[in-house]
Amino acid sequence: MNLRGLHLLLTYQCNYECEHCFVWGSPSQGGTMTLAQVREIYRQAQALGTVETIYLEGGEPFLYYPIMCRAAQEAAEMGFGVGIVTNNYWATSVEDALEWLRPLAGVLQDLSISTDLFHADEVVSAQARNALVAAEQLGISTGTLICESPLETVVNGDASQGDVVMYKGRAAVKLAQSVKERHPWHIFNECPYETLDDPGRVHVDCEGNLHLCQGITMGSLFERSLADLVSSYDPSAHPIVGPLLAGGPAALVQRYDLPHEATYVDACHLCYTVRETLRARFPDCLGPGQVYGAGLPRA
Ligand code: SF4
Numbered sequence: 001m002n003l004r005g006l007h008l009l010l011t012y013q014c015n016y017e018c019e020h021c022f023v024w025g026s027p028s029q030g031g032t033m034t035l036a037q038v039r040e041i042y043r044q045a046q047a048l049g050t051v052e053t054i055y056l057e058g059g060e061p062f063l064y065y066p067i068m069c070r071a072a073q074e075a076a077e078m079g080f081g082v083g084i085v086t087n088n089y090w091a092t093s094v095e096d097a098l099e100w101l102r103p104l105a106g107v108l109q110d111l112s113i114s115t116d117l118f119h120a121d122e123v124v125s126a127q128a129r130n131a132l133v134a135a136e137q138l139g140i141s142t143g144t145l146i147c148e149s150p151l152e153t154v155v156n157g158d159a160s161q162g163d164v165v166m167y168k169g170r171a172a173v174k175l176a177q178s179v180k181e182r183h184p185w186h187i188f189n190e191c192p193y194e195t196l197d198d199p200g201r202v203h204v205d206c207e208g209n210l211h212l213c214q215g216i217t218m219g220s221l222f223e224r225s226l227a228d229l230v231s232s233y234d235p236s237a238h239p240i241v242g243p244l245l246a247g248g249p250a251a252l253v254q255r256y257d258l259p260h261e262a263t264y265v266d267a268c269h270l271c272y273t274v275r276e277t278l279r280a281r282f283p284d285c286l287g288p289g290q291v292y293g294a295g296l297p298r299a
Contacts, residue, residue, distance in 0.1 A: 001233045003226075004052050005201030006045050008033065010068060011059040012205070012290040015089050022169035022214045024293040025059045031290050032064060033206040037222075038071045041204055042078055044226035053109075053201070057085035062100070065090075069103045076107045083110035085145065088127040097134035105138040114145040166193060167269035169214060169291065173298050182263035188270045190248040197235045197245055207288055215275060215291040216240050219284070239282050240275065249274060256281075 011032035014025030033041075045051040054075040061068045061084060068084065075082045084104070091097035104111070115128035128144070135142045145163055167176045194213045203211040208222030210229060218238065219229045235241045243251040249271035253260050258277055264270040279286045289295070 007055040007203045009205040010061040014060040019175040020171040054080040055083040081109040085112040088131045091127040091131035097130045111142045168272040172272040179265045188249045188267040
């Protein structure tokens with residue numbers, strides 16, 4: 001496993017509650033990293049020796065602005081390439097966006113601007129435009145993350161169309177209900193998005209959980225070191241990843257003889273839905289509760 005990127009879920013909290021959110025971001029969510037936890041993650045990343053890039057995301061990391069800025073600055077000082085993913089709620093004008101971004105100039109390699117019709121009335125919202133202009137003025141490189149409409153789905157092996165919605169997290173529970181185009185469950189015989197056998201990046205949350213995909217974990221670096229978790233990672237022996245590698249979400253159904261619907265929107269919809277039924281059996285691999293919407297309204 002050649003781990004080159006760590007994406008820190010600085011918080012599960014978000015000011016929005018988008019229907020397509022993988023991690024059930026919400027104002028009601030709990031789970032935010034302390035600066036001490038961030039520093040411990042960086043220390044372990046540096047000790048591992050292969051991590052080149054740190055991203056700060058969430059949830060919405062700008063909700064914890066001083067901690068996010070300090071975390072970005074310290075990551076840059078340690079030699080990591082640093083990125084932030086944001087929904088831009090803070091960019092109420094170009095003038096104000098300049099103030100928000102100024103401490104990050106010379107620190108960030110990438111500001112990823114998430115904007116689409118799930119977040120606003122326009123694909124590129126006024127806040128996103130303000131953030132893009134301010135970032136350009138400050139010399140901060142940007143990228144945009146635009147999720148296509150719910151009608152754009154990937155069936156198998158064609159994930160090259162851009163940022164299509166993946167029906168996991170809240171998207172699997174809420175958004176999937178409104179999608180008419182569905183496919184027989186057994187055709188979802190591979191994971192179209194994640195390189196589960198040799199992931200180049202993983203997400204890490206405030207409990208130290210390393211997420212191979214949101215909600216599929218390989219342990220906590222607060223319980224075992226990152227170096228130990230990486231060196232002992234055996235994808236075929238992982239109770240969830242093993243079946244996924246062998247035959248995608250359909251193989252998960254077959255391996256554990258799970259009840260299922262006849263059709264699903266995409267591979268993630270089937271994967272997430274069956275994982276929910278396996279959580280009690282594999283609590284060490286499927287969690288934490290935030291990523292499965294625990295305690296949040298599902299209707
Ligand atoms: S198929 Fe499963 S493991 Fe692959 S991206 Fe979708 S939810 Fe994640």
